[in-house]
Amino acid sequence: MKKLTKGQKTVLVLATLPMITVGGFGGWGTYTNIVSEFGRAATAAGAVAAGEGVTLIAALVMLVLTMLGQSSPPVVRVFLWLGPLAASAMGVAVADTLTERILYALTPLGMCGAAEGVGLLARRVVVYSTDVDVEAQRRNAAVLQRIAFHRARAERHPWKWVRKVSALVAWRLMGQLGRSDATLGSALTDVQNIRIVEGANTALAAMFSSAPELPAATPRSATPAAPATPRPPRNTGPAKPATPPDADATTAQEAAPEQTVLCYEPGTPQYVVRELWLRQNHRPTESAIVDALTAAGLANSRAQAGKIRRQVEAENPALPGPRAA
Template identity: 55%
Template sequence: MRTLTKGQIAVLAIAAALMAGVGGFGAWGTYTNAVEAFHREATAAGVVAAGEGLTLILGLVMLLRTMLGQSSPAVVRLGMWLAPVSAACVGITIAGTAREAAVYAVTPLAMSGAAEGLSFVARSVVVFTTGVDAETMRRNADVARQLAFHRAVAEGHPGKAQRKLARRRYWRLARYVGHGDAELGAGLVDVQRHRVRDGADAALASMYGAPVVERSQKDPATPRPVSATEALRAHFAGMDLDDAIRLAHDARPDAAPAELAHLLGTYDIHVDAVAVALVLGRKPAEYEVERDDADDAQQVNALPRGAKTAAIREAASSLGKDARAEDIVRAVAERHQIEVGENYVRAVLSRKPKAKRDPGNGGYA
């Protein structure tokens, strides 16, 4: 995108100020003439607003759409012509003499011309900075559309007269194709420059007896630059899936399987996190949480064999023969921190204690 120099900006600002000044004087002149004719200021203001004001509004619409890179609608372009004409007609009708009619008809053109001039300057600035002429593109697109339509009618319409008329029309439209397109004009000039150079080369070669070197009309095709992503995508396409996963893991060793799967997806290798984990042989991560404000948990070891029975019998012996099962359960829990049920207590107490073996008597009591 090209930028305007300080000198260009200064010249454009001065030109815009002069246009606005001329338009203001024209509106003031029309207002004065209307006041002289109608003797009412409100009516005079309405006359100025309907003529020069409408032209100014349409000019601003063209200005804004041009700055946005858009073409102006047909009604706006038509209004830019009709509004000054209507203002001139109003000036002619309110004039008393032929001399006044000529003056009153010309006065509104000052503001109308200023509005059109400002919109044209804005369009020129946009075309210069962006290189895009929306109006020219719209005009050429419309011509191309009409050309295609009349060409189709000339070739396929059943009526002979319609085909002949359409053939004349598309030949007439052909001269408007590319009209005002600076890029197309530059391209055609470049083509003609090459042809003139080749012709001069051939003429000089024939004069001096040197062999003529034929030049290709088309430039050799230059390879399109390939991005790094496209190159890696093509490289991964020819690799085995396991090798691609391991290569991605080597590049990102700290990445989780899900992240590696997403990374491979950007290169058209669609795989889930489970497959990545299986290929890499990983196990699920284990975490150990330590809190400074938490008390140490009591370590619970397995009870030795017969500990519950011994605790129940010891509690029953201390409580006496009349002790109930629920009292024994409570005593075992308080003294030995062992939880037992009442039915288990009754079952233990119903069994006789085993006799201890005497080692000196062959193992029998």
């Protein structure tokens, strides 16, 4: 549970005192207005009690319930505004001129604004301390209950027009779900911030990171071919004497080194470039290599593409050359 610091408590007190002062001046203004019209202090006190007094009681009830972590009933909110409106109506009724009517009607609103302000501050203090917004939970629960009712009626009501109306009402209520919920807004903002940071990290890594070291290729010896099965000679004519092989050719074949076939790990840049090379049957361009590396989710700069192509070409001399113009 979070606790308010000394600075926060000081600011809270300094913000609450003007609200209480304004509310007191609102009640005192209504009192003096009624006294000036009727000349009886008891009547003026009763009018203040019926208007600003009800507002003060509703504000205190809402404040206590908020501090206890409970939601305020709708009747408290109604009286919080009904009391000043009643005082304004009394001021308009006893006023003699238009100017007095306007003045007497606006004077009680000071108490209403002060009560609303103090109640809102108390609610925010509870939300800050417990991370639980009871009023938002109450509104969301009421909206979810109405959505469930209208969705059920939209699916199972026997009348078609009732089903259509309930479906429209359910969609409208879905737009109100979570409105003015600070906790939900903070959670959604955290999720969005995480996604933005991940995207920025990926973009910066692709732009500013140096080219990764190329993995070493694993040589693999060529598989010896199976000996050919000799076929019986056909008796179509006299056999010709076999020409002995050229001594120089035999010597060259024996002196030729055994070529190896490299085996790249699947998913490496070398593997992707060689597969592209074999698929195109000619030496791929750097742009084609960049596109293939991008599709495989690898580093895709042109310098990286040229470096990998030169490595694959050096390690696989049997690959076809560039495409003829």
